[in-house]
Amino acid sequence: MDRGGARRLSRAATVDDYRQLARKRLPSFLFHYVDGAAGDERTARANLSDLANVELRQRTMINVGSVSTETTVLGQAMKMPVGLGPVGLAGLMARRGEVQAFAAAREAGIPFCLSTLGVCSLEEVSEAAGEAPWFQLYHFRDKHVMAELLSRTREAGVRVLVLTVDVPVSGIRHRDRRHGLTGTIWDHAPQVLSRPRWCWDVAMNGRPLVFGSIARSVPSATKLGDFWGWLSRNFDPTLDLEAVAAVCESWQGPVIVKGIMSRHDARKALDAGASGIVVSNHGGRQLDGVSSSITVLQNIVSEVDGKVPVLFDGGIRSGLDVVRALTVGADMCLLGRAWTFALAAGGKAGLSQFLTDLQAQIANAMALTGAVRVGDLKIAPP
Template identity: 35%
Template sequence: MASTREWFESVAEAQRRARKRLPRSVYDAIIAGSERGVTLADNVAAFSELGLRPRVAAAPAQRELATTVLGFPIPFPVLISPTGVQAVHPDAEVAVARAAASAGTIMILSSFASKPLEEVVAANPLTFFQIYWLGTRDRLRALLERAKAAGVKGIVVTLDWSFATRRDWESPFIPDRLTLRNMIKLAPQALARPAWLWAYLRRGKLPNLTVPNLALPGQRPPTFFEAYFEWMHTPPPTWTDLAWLRKQWDGPFLLKGILHPEDARRAVALGADAISVSNHGGNNLDGAPASIRVLPVIVEAVGGQIEILLDGGIRRGSDVVKALALGARAVLIGRAYLWGLAANGEAGVRNVLELLRSGIDETLLGIGKASVHDLGPDDLVIPPNFSAGLSTTVAHWRCRDPSSHPLPL
């Protein structure tokens, strides 16, 4: 169907609408990556290198898209990846949770979210909670207890975020608090996007820059950067620490940020139920390969002992099919649904999810497959040395202006 005011035909269109609606700093916060943005761009470019093998008169009239992730049935293999404070829309994570619930899929809530996890679980009972290794073991144990009391279905531990000050690719100014001085500084941007500003003002609020899910009992919620400061000053976890954390949670347990086969094997050994092959959307170690490039070697390393998800660069249903063909159980999306949220709130997130669902179905039809469970590497055209490293195009990319970016972010 053609794009209308209430419907966009592609994730790229959602991105264009988000860019027109959001203040520059808010939009830049979504598209920014670490250092030169090489990994950020390679996440998308790598999918473009993979071809599909079309078949005709081979697929049934109805294709099977449903799968299970960590024991939970979902109608198609796309999950909501955790992202921090979602200032793109006043309803933020609650709107995303409702859209995911409407689609029947899993919502993974960031511990750095702007909405309390209890509200998000109420909006989508199929909610997982994402945490970092932050603070003391007692602090982490209390966080898990709150998650369990709220009805969270599983825990996602993010390991692919290690930088402190290197997010310099188009990195915007993000205030710690909306003080009078900061509001004056940001006012021209907000006034230039009246629809975004009005969405907040008509609810009688300003963007929430606190993270309520990291609040200690009896204390006010920390700001994003207060929590970030605590994380920066917590020694990074060892595999022994992660094994301890696994023992504190008796439900589904996923490690996010695996890019090395030895790390995948260690995840299996400590008892993780699943891993996500991820480079934090290009927001961590710049120069790391795209997630899809290392997926095959991770799949080979774990030998079916653990469920494997993929996070990074998903922009269309055919990307999902390519990830599944290389061994992923399902994928997680981040920027794509944030653009949908910015473009049209909850309906925009539903729009993105429907685009991916229908794109998966159409791709299965095009390659003559009856089910997502029938996919394999033979359905793809894989160039030589695909997994060897960054693409030539991305490795020589030097563009600094996201508005003229030669590759779709």
């Protein structure tokens, strides 16, 4: 990165700042893939606005001289109640992007969850880090692919499996169609060449640019469109409670079920044997018109009643947002677009800067709400 780029990155103070830097660095089709959502994107906007409307209680005359953002979820100690959630194609945001993201997460002392649709394979990410990340799994029609993925995940040493249940079919995202998220990178040559730093860093020196963890399952695929076609045919619309229970039973470790938006589905996940759930509408990328994640969180937390950890995603853009979600009842938050923009803006350095600031923001909000420990956020009196 040149001096001008480093200076602009150092001045980034909010996710919107990173978003603007990412927009200038990424080809249009990639920026809109991350930034866009399903339909008219009403749910994606509601995730942001509804979370921003959660009011916090300012509490004073409390000794907050030793605030700690540390917590433990599913037996894993974390320096803050945050994880990097699964994001498809994150490896296109910077050279071997998922490897860089896991490195930043490890330094920050938080989990990183690799998407099934990551550019870097599970083996590459694990080998580079010397340990395995969390792994997000889609339920595919092809049972041989499912068995192979689960076998490789075990062999890599993955402990926490995140099973996504809200993609029986792909959401309809207009921006992907308008900006052409198909073909090869060079089918977007005008866009790519207009971003010479990204072109050099990723398109030329970041290969192979495939879905690393499923590439061997689609050996004939040569471009993104081939993978998207295979995925559209293999997302499993028959996924039901029995199938979720089978994954939970076969996996020798924690299974977090992601994509819960109602008390009813929370009960089903618990009945299936889930070790945790993620309250999530997929960032508004699946069903436009569904409620924002934050508006259903409290009821789901009440239904779960402490039986398993409740994770949250949907609109987290700051440490203040993390604290908002925790005061409503979440145990920790998963980030999506926020960390992806930071990675795109400045690679590992950009993401590390963002995570350092995020932890400081959480600590600041905790102090101003009178919370010395993360658990205090749930029990603050009126």
